[in-house]
Amino acid sequence: MICRLDDSNRTACRISALASRVSLTWLAHTKLLAGASLLLTMATLSGCPSAPPSAPTSTSATSEQAAPPDDPKLIEQLRARSGLLTVDANGHVIKADFTVKGTKVAGEGETAAETSIGDDDLALVAKLTHLTELRLEGPKITDKGVLLLKPLTNLVVLGLENTQLTDTGAEVLASFPNLEVLYLRRTNILDPALAHLSKLAKLRALDLRFTNVTDEGMKSLAGLSQLRDLRLQATRVTDASLPLIAKLPNLQKLNVWGENFTDAGLSQLADTKTLRILELDDTRLTSEGLIKLGGLTNLEELHVRRTRIKNDGLAVVKNMPKMRRLLLRDTLCTDPGLEAVSGLKNLVELDLTEGIFGDDGVKNLAGLTSLEDLSLWATTTSDAGIESIRDLKKLKALNLEQTRITDAAAKTIAGFGELTELNLSQTEVTDATLKELAALKKLKKLSVNNCIMLSGGGLDELRAAIPGLQIVGP
Numbered sequence: 001m002i003c004r005l006d007d008s009n010r011t012a013c014r015i016s017a018l019a020s021r022v023s024l025t026w027l028a029h030t031k032l033l034a035g036a037s038l039l040l041t042m043a044t045l046s047g048c049p050s051a052p053p054s055a056p057t058s059t060s061a062t063s064e065q066a067a068p069p070d071d072p073k074l075i076e077q078l079r080a081r082s083g084l085l086t087v088d089a090n091g092h093v094i095k096a097d098f099t100v101k102g103t104k105v106a107g108e109g110e111t112a113a114e115t116s117i118g119d120d121d122l123a124l125v126a127k128l129t130h131l132t133e134l135r136l137e138g139p140k141i142t143d144k145g146v147l148l149l150k151p152l153t154n155l156v157v158l159g160l161e162n163t164q165l166t167d168t169g170a171e172v173l174a175s176f177p178n179l180e181v182l183y184l185r186r187t188n189i190l191d192p193a194l195a196h197l198s199k200l201a202k203l204r205a206l207d208l209r210f211t212n213v214t215d216e217g218m219k220s221l222a223g224l225s226q227l228r229d230l231r232l233q234a235t236r237v238t239d240a241s242l243p244l245i246a247k248l249p250n251l252q253k254l255n256v257w258g259e260n261f262t263d264a265g266l267s268q269l270a271d272t273k274t275l276r277i278l279e280l281d282d283t284r285l286t287s288e289g290l291i292k293l294g295g296l297t298n299l300e301e302l303h304v305r306r307t308r309i310k311n312d313g314l315a316v317v318k319n320m321p322k323m324r325r326l327l328l329r330d331t332l333c334t335d336p337g338l339e340a341v342s343g344l345k346n347l348v349e350l351d352l353t354e355g356i357f358g359d360d361g362v363k364n365l366a367g368l369t370s371l372e373d374l375s376l377w378a379t380t381t382s383d384a385g386i387e388s389i390r391d392l393k394k395l396k397a398l399n400l401e402q403t404r405i406t407d408a409a410a411k412t413i414a415g416f417g418e419l420t421e422l423n424l425s426q427t428e429v430t431d432a433t434l435k436e437l438a439a440l441k442k443l444k445k446l447s448v449n450n451c452i453m454l455s456g457g458g459l460d461e462l463r464a465a466i467p468g469l470q471i472v473g474p
Contacts, residue, residue, distance in 0.1 A: 082116035092130035119145030143169030191217030239265025263289030287313025311337030335361030359385035431458030449473035
């Protein structure tokens with residue numbers, strides 16, 4: 001018997017067949033899953049490592065990649081204002097430096113920079129929202145301009161040195177949660193400004209030199225656990241803040257200065273073993289205070305210029321083998337004290353300027369073969385002293401101003417083939433010395449102020465022998 005299917009029967013048959021196929025597929029899939037589950041269980045029990053989890057997609061990273069490049073016209077506009085801009089592969093300005101060379105600051109012997117733009121221009125800078133580093137300097141920048149920078153939330157480094165920033169403008173600093181380095185040197189901030197810094201949990205370096213912040217303001221820094229570099233020269237901070245500073249868990253560099261700091265206060269740093277650089281120039285430090293800091297054996301740099309330390313205090317550096325820079329200008333140390341320095345084989349810079357040192361002391365430096373920068377200015381060093389350090393072949397800078405050297409030292413000096421800077425001012429050298437110096441082909445600068453025995457002809461010959469040489473004096 002032949003069965004004819006009408007439309008309704010055909011539809012029913014198709015549905016039935018489809019259901020059957022789905023059922024079979026589901027059954028096969030179920031078996032496959034069961035098998036996979038069994039294999040996974042066996043693999044886990046047998047100790048096979050599971051595959052590492054895939055890295056999550058960062059929304060911010062995706063957004064960063066999708067962000068359009070900064071306006072090329074804006075970039076050119078800012079470059080026309082002498083801005084040094086760094087643009088990344090995505091067309092985003094990530095660094096902007098608007099400082100230019102300026103003039104020397106009276107009494108400081110250093111060059112001040114001044115920004116090439118003013119407050120109104122900072123509205124343009126604020127559009128560069130990918131900036132991670134911004135450097136501005138000089139009195140053209142005031143609170144008005146600094147407050148415009150609030151959109152720059154990606155800033156990691158910010159320089160506002162020598163600007164007219166006050167506590168009012170400093171409020172914007174709390175808007176930069178990623179800030180790690182902040183230069184506020186020679187600004188007009190007071191203690192209230194530091195309260196805004198307490199929110200900068202990532203801050204690693206803070207320069208407050210030549211501001212009027214006090215011990216009260218320092219209290220706001222107590223929670224900055226990442227702070228590594230703190231500079232306080234010529235502020236109104238005193239011994240009273242040193243217990244707080246000593247507790248900063250990651251502090252590696254500390255700069256203090258002046259009569260506000262004494263042995264009693266500085267001794268609070270004795271247990272700050274993280275310190276690598278300690279600058280104590282012009283403080284009331286004596287040997288007693290320095291001896292208390294003798295446990296800071298990781299120090300790599302020590303500045304004690306114009307302090308009252310003597311030989312017994314200097315002896316602590318024997319236990320500081322990592323020392324690379326030691327600045328002893330105008331202390332009460334004498335020749336025997338330099339025996340403590342003789343073992344510092346990593347030393348690259350030594351400043352003995354205006355010290356009570358002569359040839360007997362200088363001979364202790366003979367083994368410091370890593371030395372690159374040596375100042376004997378205004379010591380009683382003579383030709384014999386220079387001869388004793390003839391093996392310091394890595395010297396790049398040598399200051400012999402106002403020493404007792406003569407032409408007899410010239411051959412030894414000419415043997416320092418790496419010299420790029422040499423100061424012979426106020427010595428009795430003659431043209432005979434200049435002839436020897438012609439061998440110093442790397443020499444870039446020679447100072448001969450008040451060397452009355454030199455002739456113009458001798459200096460001209462030296463210039464011809466060393467092209468590009470800058471001669472200062474006589």
